[in-house]
Each structure stands twice: as structure tokens, then as C-alpha cells.
Amino acid sequence: MMSSTYHGxxxxxxxxxxxxxxxxxxxxxxxxxxAPDFEDLSxxxxxxxxxxxxxxxxxxxxxxxxxxSGLQEGKLCGAPLTAIIRNSNTRSRDYDELRVKPRPGxxxxxAQVKFGGSQDYRGGGxxxxxxxxxxxxxxxxxxxxxxxxGITVISRIAEIGGVxxxxxxxxxxxxxxxxxxxxxAGTAMIQAILDAKADADSVGGVIECAIxxxxxxxxxxxxxxxxxxxxxxxxxxxxxxGIAFGAGFDAARMRGSENNDPFAVCDGxxxxxTNRCGGILGGITNGMPIVFRVAIKPTPSIxxxxxxxxxxxxxxxxxxxxxxxxxxxxxxxxxxxxxAAAIAVYDxxxxxxxxxx
Numbered sequence: 001m002m003s004s005t006y007h008g009x010x011x012x013x014x015x016x017x018x019x020x021x022x023x024x025x026x027x028x029x030x031x032x033x034x035a036p037d038f039e040d041l042s043x044x045x046x047x048x049x050x051x052x053x054x055x056x057x058x059x060x061x062x063x064x065x066x067x068x069s070g071l072q073e074g075k076l077c078g079a080p081l082t083a084i085i086r087n088s089n090t091r092s093r094d095y096d097e098l099r100v101k102p103r104p105g106x107x108x109x110x111a112q113v114k115f116g117g118s119q120d121y122r123g124g125g126x127x128x129x130x131x132x133x134x135x136x137x138x139x140x141x142x143x144x145x146x147x148x149x150g151i152t153v154i155s156r157i158a159e160i161g162g163v164x165x166x167x168x169x170x171x172x173x174x175x176x177x178x179x180x181x182x183x184x185a186g187t188a189m190i191q192a193i194l195d196a197k198a199d200a201d202s203v204g205g206v207i208e209c210a211i212x213x214x215x216x217x218x219x220x221x222x223x224x225x226x227x228x229x230x231x232x233x234x235x236x237x238x239x240x241x242g243i244a245f246g247a248g249f250d251a252a253r254m255r256g257s258e259n260n261d262p263f264a265v266c267d268g269x270x271x272x273x274t275n276r277c278g279g280i281l282g283g284i285t286n287g288m289p290i291v292f293r294v295a296i297k298p299t300p301s302i303x304x305x306x307x308x309x310x311x312x313x314x315x316x317x318x319x320x321x322x323x324x325x326x327x328x329x330x331x332x333x334x335x336x337x338x339x340a341a342a343i344a345v346y347d348x349x350x351x352x353x354x355x356x357x
Contacts, residue, residue, distance in 0.1 A: 004126070006233070006343070009350035012138050016084075017120040018128035024084035025134035027070070027141075032078035036141055041065070044140040047174065047335040048133060055193040055328060062088070065137050085133050100312040101319045105300030107238070112311060129238050129329060132336040139339020142346040149349065151213040153342045155334050156180055158293060160205035161192030169210050169291075179334050197327035200303030204239075205330035207294045207337045211345055214279070216270075216287035218348040225283020226290065229348055233340035234294055239329045242295035246278025261288075290345070294337050301325035 005013040010029030016022055042064065046052075049063040063085055070081030098121050102108035107127040111119040120126065143153055154172040157180050158165050166182040173179035180186035189205075196203045219226035231243050251259045254276075261272035272288055279290035301321045308319040326332065 006236075008347040009354065010347065014131055014134045016087075016131065016134070017122070017126050018130040019087060019120065019122035022084040022086045023131060023134055024082065025137055027081040027138055030076055030081060030141065030145070032076050034141075034145065035075045037144055040144065041137070041140045044143070044174075044335060045133070045136055047179075048136050048332050050326075050332065055190055055197065055326075055331065063133050083134070083137050085137075087130075097319070097322070100310050101308050101317060102311065103300050103319065103321055104306050104308060105297070109311075127238060129333075132237055132333070132339075135236060135343075136335055136339045139336075139342045142342040143338065146342055146346055146349070149213075151211060151345065151349070153209065153211050153338045153345070155207055155209040155338050157186070157189065157330055157334060158206040158208040160189040160328060160330055161196065161203040163188045163192055165189075165208075169208055174335075178331065193328040196298075202299035202302050202325075202327050203330075204241075204296050204298040205328065207296060207330060207334055209292055209294070209337050209341050211279070211290040211341055214285050214287070214290055214345055214349075215352075216285055218285040218345065218352050219280065219283045220351075221283045226280045226285055226344070226348060227283060227292075229344040230290075230292065230341055233344045234292075234337060237294075237333060237336045237340060239296045239299075239333060240294055241297045243292055245280060245290075245292045247276040248278075248293060251276065285348075290341075292341075294333075296330045296333050299326050299329050 004015065005011065010027065012025050012027040014023075014025050016024055045063050045065065065083040065085055068082045068084060070076055070079050098108055102112065108121060111121070111127055146153065152172070154169060154174075156165060156169050156173045157178070163185060165180045165185045169181060173181065176183075176186075178186040178190060180189070192203055219229065227245055234240055234243055247254070247259060259276050261274045261277055264271055264273055269287065272286065275288045275291060277286070277288075278292055279285055279288040301323065302325075303320060305318050305320045308317060309315065310317045
């Protein structure tokens, strides 16, 4: 059985494959009476949708959720909330060769080992980044629920192809054509993507996410820590290869006197003068912004000839991937990271509310 269900203080199951008639999600445990802002959700979903510019896949999908259950007069009614997104622009023939020739860097081979050839290989099947669309439905709703509590989730592209964004992430980049702080850096990143695309290659990058307004006391020590909760959801995004909170790996090169965040009292509240811990100490939020960075690998599906094997003959062979693929996954992964963070924080917020009665 595939592990496609998240169990927490609310739960959801993501279903479907890249080329199945539809993909979707069923959510249980969100508060009855909550009235989602569907226009806001559509804007959030559009940030992830394919085929919107020259540096994403040519596959065009509207990615408009259809809600099948769980709503009554525009509000959650307490029944399981189920939404689907129809796949309307598939070209399954592009993947015929991948039935026996796994793509280097992709889950084709491990899926074959796990499911013995029964897996849906078209477009990556259930392993496809397409399955982050239902994740964004849940995350988009959680962002709205968090906003009611004064908590916001923002993000930016921090790096692509060796080009780094400049400045500090202080406000949302969601309304910008390219989600960076420094637009000149964004222009250079786009060029790096287009250069890789011209070479039939791909590039990866780094996404930075910040949660503002989260109260102190969310999370638990050890296995229930906020780093654990966020990481579990973030690694549900197929292209993620690493995550670091606050100073991250740079902390390993500091002395304690450099890494420690001094405490102070400001307007009657305990704060830290710096935030190298990323807003989390001992797995529990300290009231400062929760800040983390996510490493996104280059798209495995590239047009350059690569070495692989023929699983039907068990011989070495070559593969040139056909079909429509992003030369860089990073821009479309930005809302996915926000979605994962929002789910984790809202789940921790529900746990804290239960503890407080």
C-alpha cells in the first residue's frame, strides 16, 4: 500500500496518478462552519499550475479543484471534504519507452522494484510532481485557517543555477511574476533556466520559507518537533533533497557564541535578538519567525542521452527522454513548500489548542 495518507490532528489522503482521469484529496477533521475563500484558493493553485510561461512544462492544466463532498452552502459541513482536479492534457504515448527503461534520477526503477511492474509509469504515475496539486488544495485551506489566527506563510526562490536572491524575505512574493526579493536576481535565474532548457538539460535550486506570527509553544520534543512535522510534509514534494532550519549547516561552522540567539524583552514579550535557530528550540516554537530552506533537485527528465538499463533484457542501453517537462521545478514548487509548511503549522496549532482545552 502506498503511504499517501497524512495522520495528525486532522488527516488527508492524496489519490490519483499523473495520467489518470483525475487526481485529488480527501480531508477529514477541518472545522465545520469554515467558509473557504475559493477565489484565494484558485490564485494559490494557479501559482503551481503548469504551462504558464516559457520556463515551465508546455503541458497546460487548469488545476481548478472540483469539490465533490464536504461542503454545504459554501461552508465545510463536517463530512469528509473531497476535491478532484481533472487531468485534461495528457500524452501517455510519450512514456511508452519508460515501461522498461527507467529514467536516471527518477523513481521509475524503484517503483518497478516495489510494485513489480504493476505501477502506472505514465508521467511518473503516483510518484509525479503532479500530485502536489492536491497537496496545495489542503495547504491553501490551511493557509486561510492560519490567517484567521494571525499566522502567515511566505516564501521566495533563494537560488537557481548558482544565482542567489539578494535581500531578506520580509513579505510575500506571491503577487510577483517571479517570486524573489531582488528582481534583477530573478531575471538572472530565469536566464539560467532558459540556458539549461536550450541545452536540453535542467537546473535545481533552493526555496526559502518563513512562517510569521506563530506563537511560542507549538510542537513537542524529539519526534513531534516542529522541524520533524515540517520536514515530513516537505518531503512529500517529490523533488526535495534537503531541508535546513535557521542557520542550518552554517551553524556547524560557528562557535556557540556566534550561533546562540541572545534573549531580550520587547514590549513585554520574550524575543531573540537574532534568529539563527529559525524560530525553533528543542522542537518547540519560540515565537520568532519559523525560517527554513529547501533544496530542490534538477528535473530528472532531460533531453540529453543518458545511460540506463533495459529491464526486459537486463542489458545496458541508452535513453533520451521525450515528453513535456519543466527545465526547472523550483518556481512551481514554491507554493508547494508553502502548502506543506501551512499544513504542519496548522496541525501543530490544533494540537496546542487541544492541550490548552
